Amino acid sequence: MNSYDIAIVGGGPAGLSAAYSASRNGLKVVLFEKDKSIAHNIRTSGVSWIDAMKKLGIPAKLYNPIKNYRFVSPNNDIRINGAEAKSCVLDVRGLYQYLAAIAASKGADIFINATVRDVIFSKDNKKITSLIVSNQGRKNEFQCKLVIDASGFNSIIGRKLGYYSKWTRYGVGAEYECYCETLDLDTWTLMVGSQYSPAGYSWIFPISANRARIGVGIGKPESSEDPLELLNQLVGKKLKPIQELGSIQPIEYHSGFIPNQGTRISTVFDGLIVVGDAAGQSNPLVLEGIRHAIEFGRLAGKIGSESLISEDLNLIREYESEWKKIIGNKIQAALKVQTRWMNLSDDEWDKELEILKEMSIDEFLDFITAEFNAKKMMRLAINHPKLIVRQLFSLIVKK
Ligand SMILES: Cc1cc2nc3c(=O)[nH]c(=O)nc-3n(C[C@H](O)[C@H](O)[C@H](O)COP(=O)(O)OP(=O)(O)OC[C@H]3O[C@@H](n4cnc5c(N)ncnc54)[C@H](O)[C@@H]3O)c2cc1C
Numbered sequence: 001m002n003s004y005d006i007a008i009v010g011g012g013p014a015g016l017s018a019a020y021s022a023s024r025n026g027l028k029v030v031l032f033e034k035d036k037s038i039a040h041n042i043r044t045s046g047v048s049w050i051d052a053m054k055k056l057g058i059p060a061k062l063y064n065p066i067k068n069y070r071f072v073s074p075n076n077d078i079r080i081n082g083a084e085a086k087s088c089v090l091d092v093r094g095l096y097q098y099l100a101a102i103a104a105s106k107g108a109d110i111f112i113n114a115t116v117r118d119v120i121f122s123k124d125n126k127k128i129t130s131l132i133v134s135n136q137g138r139k140n141e142f143q144c145k146l147v148i149d150a151s152g153f154n155s156i157i158g159r160k161l162g163y164y165s166k167w168t169r170y171g172v173g174a175e176y177e178c179y180c181e182t183l184d185l186d187t188w189t190l191m192v193g194s195q196y197s198p199a200g201y202s203w204i205f206p207i208s209a210n211r212a213r214i215g216v217g218i219g220k221p222e223s224s225e226d227p228l229e230l231l232n233q234l235v236g237k238k239l240k241p242i243q244e245l246g247s248i249q250p251i252e253y254h255s256g257f258i259p260n261q262g263t264r265i266s267t268v269f270d271g272l273i274v275v276g277d278a279a280g281q282s283n284p285l286v287l288e289g290i291r292h293a294i295e296f297g298r299l300a301g302k303i304g305s306e307s308l309i310s311e312d313l314n315l316i317r318e319y320e321s322e323w324k325k326i327i328g329n330k331i332q333a334a335l336k337v338q339t340r341w342m343n344l345s346d347d348e349w350d351k352e353l354e355i356l357k358e359m360s361i362d363e364f365l366d367f368i369t370a371e372f373n374a375k376k377m378m379r380l381a382i383n384h385p386k387l388i389v390r391q392l393f394s395l396i397v398k399k
Contacts, residue, residue, distance in 0.1 A: 009157055013297060078354075172220060202216045213254070270313075285337060285338050
């Protein structure tokens with residue numbers, strides 16, 4: 001029988017980061033990824049923030065820096081320009097494979113094409129003892145002392161154990177990675193309003209010269225529309241601002257689901273830690289979760305391994321208090337703004353863009369990354385006496 005200290009379910013950014021920090025602490029770690037390679041199926045658009053990537057030690061060659069932010073609604077088109085690049089579009093496959101390589105360099109065993117099917121408990125039914133995994137047509141049992149569920153949207157272990165039910169509010173996205181004849185590499189664009197997405201937004205995210213991700217995200221259950229159909233219409237009809245890209249040729253298709261109802265209430269159970277999308281840790285404002293998945297994946301691996309080393313499994317509870325302290329309130333506040341955005345009409349979107357246009361570049365970046373601390377919010381309200389801006393901020397600070 002295969003025996004490990006920590007078994008990790010899912011080879012996305014959360015699981016790979018947990019594998020890295022746990023094996024760095026000297027523990028015997030195994031990670032299972034059901035796809036046939038790491039980042040084989042891309043389920044994300046890869047926008048993130050350069051400061052966060054630097055803090056996490058991600059090499060700059062793995063992202064395209066972005067300086068400017070453009071928002072297009074049916075009758076409005078605004079740009080917020082920065083002097084230097086603060087955002088970025090990640091080379092998602094490159095990044096995830098880099099995360100896998102650094103985990104492997106610390107000794108983690110990574111099984112690809114390996115689907116976790118079941119969880120086995122000890123006789124007194126209290127403690128997880130092993131995982132059942134299908135790999136190359138065979139089922140194998142892997143013993144472990146601690147499991148980290150990093151299985152993304154499906155929260156496979158949390159749901160199998162009856163701790164969680166399915167997410168009821170979520171986003172679903174469809175995206176082409178395309179050759180584009182003409183592309184402004186410094187600017188990402190979000191398109192809002194019914195023709196782009198009835199509950200959500202569409203995007204153009206430049207990755208490298210003449211290469212961009214063009215996608216549509218739709219909120220469920222708010223809309224029953226299919227994002228792929230809308231994406232094909234967007235690209236086929238070349239709606240503004242797609243027409244500015246000249247000739248477009250899709251090269252890859254990506255799709256995925258992301259929870260959009262705030263965080264799970266509990267993310268630590270007997271012998272189990274839940275992290276990343278499985279825990280609902282993404283920023284709901286623009287549904288970005290990669291930086292949190294890496295940061296809290298590393299935290300889960302670190303605290304999980306320390307608790308095994310000190311033989312005190314209760315220590316894993318610190319994981320939950322730590323990550324909630326960092327992003328719990330921000331996610332709640334961002335969710336309120338996002339819920340408002342889901343219900344805006346085309347006219348209201350035209351006006352909402354005027355609010356964003358009012359912000360300085362730094363204010364905009366704090367806002368979009370959900371950096372809503374009281375001091376920043378107060379400064380925003382003072383700097384922007386217009387009633388419309390104040391309404392947005394009071395939504396954020398209201399308990
Ligand atoms: C359309 C779309 C666009 C997005 N755009 C952005 C963006 O621009 N920027 C950003 O930061 N975030 C974005 N996100 C969110 C981001 O992708 C997630 O927050 C992030 O991927 C979460 O990482 P994770 O490791 O928790 O989960 P995932 O990346 O979903 O990884 C989970 C992994 O677990 C594997 N798995 C699942 N079940 C099993 C099983 N039973 N056995 C073995 N393996 C299993 C899966 O194959 C997968 O590889 C987007 C999401 C979507 C859907």
